[in-house]
Amino acid sequence: MVAITGSSSYNPIITINTTTTINEKLTPATFPQWRAQFEALLIGYDLIDFVTSKHQCLAIDGTKSATSKAVNFYWIRQDKLILHAILVSISTTITSFLTSCKTSHEAWAALTCLYKGKYRTRTMQLKEDLTLSTRSSRSVIEFLQAMKIIAYELAIIDHPISDDDLILYILNGLGPEFRDIAAPIRAKETSLKFEEIHDLLVGHENYIRRMENQLASNLITTVNYSHWKGGISSNDRSFSNMGHRHNKQAIHPKATPSSIQMNLQQIVQPPHKEKIKNGLLTLLHRTR
Structure with a gap:
């Protein structure tokens, strides 16, 4: 007051x-x-x-x-x-x-x-944090918030960074999943604001997750349909049994897209990865 x-x-x-x-x-x-x-x-x-x-x-x-x-x-x-x-x-x-x-x-x-006098050390530390920061297992929103906080602290100590530099740090830390959207952003002639890049990346992340869920849903439907029709060859049965030895609940009619993704990751491990992949391709080919 x-x-x-x-x-x-x-x-x-x-x-x-x-x-x-x-x-x-x-x-x-x-x-x-x-x-x-x-x-x-x-x-x-x-x-x-x-x-x-x-x-x-x-x-x-x-x-x-x-x-x-x-x-x-x-x-x-x-x-x-x-x-x-x-x-x-x-x-x-x-x-x-x-x-x-x-x-x-x-x-x-x-x-x-x-x-x-301590600003220089802190500034160098914050800029290093920006350079080395990666999204890792965080969501895009969490990653962008962390990067914005670092940029805000730099501005407070009289070392603000431009939107272009901040966006470059962000694109470098996103990972290969965002390669398709990072390339056109880098190629733009006009600068983007942080809010604009935020909306673009969050939308792209949502698109990736939808595609993953759709793929998992199609895969479980295809595999369960093949089991129900009884059209699996001896090679396919060996593939299916191999999966059950790794995880007894690998393919189940009531499985969800998220659970099938997790189970396939558990099943598809060396040295049987190629054999399982070939079996999946065979099943997918028979349903066409």
């Missing part, structure tokens, strides 16, 4: 309650997030010039006029309130570094000097 506690002939005095406006105290690990919140707050209330030293304290003129006194008094009061807000929003382990600071600008500069 921010309250106007008083006023002078110059400007009202603004008090900042950081417990309700800053959601976490400053620690050595949270400076970028803390600074982003505090800057936004100061800009919103037109107080940022105090910490950047653009708005400096004006000395009382030689005549000690009421106006110059009011301006000077206003600046001191407002700056001390900003300094207080900074001090109460940081952890006690950091407060000791600011005990000698007399103005909000001194405190702000001290914190920036203390932590900005």
Whole structure:
């Protein structure tokens, strides 16, 4: 909460309650997030010039006029309130570094000097994370969210990456399943926004899953139909028995597409992989 506690002939005095406006105290690990919140707050209330030293304290003129006194008094009061807000929003382990600071600008500069040197190491780490990140077993949505979080943190510490670079990192980490859609995206002459690439990749993932389920459904229907007709040759029966030795529930009339995918993965293992594949091709050929 921010309250106007008083006023002078110059400007009202603004008090900042950081417990309700800053959601976490400053620690050595949270400076970028803390600074982003505090800057936004100061800009919103037109107080940022105090910490950047653009708005400096004006000395009382030689005549000690009421106006110059009011301006000077206003600046001191407002700056001390900003300094207080900074001090109460940081952890006690950091407060000791600011005990000698007399103005909000001194405190702000001290914190920036203390932590900005660590930006380079953090920036390199985050960029390495972007380079090495892969989708692996995650869904596309989870992968994209993780990449966006890294890009957001880079922006906070003044090292933003362009949409083109972010999309390149994403395409590199998707894996071979997305090769068909990655190629045309790379070839586009115009840049895509993150939101656009998000919709394209999620849609492509849904298409891949539908095709996998359809293939599994067609396969189980074909195999079960061949069993029911009794048209399996001796070679086909040896193939079927071999599958049952690996998994007794491999092919069942009540199996689902997802279960047939899992069972086929269990069955189709070396050294019988080629023989089973040939048996499947024979069954599929007979139903045509």
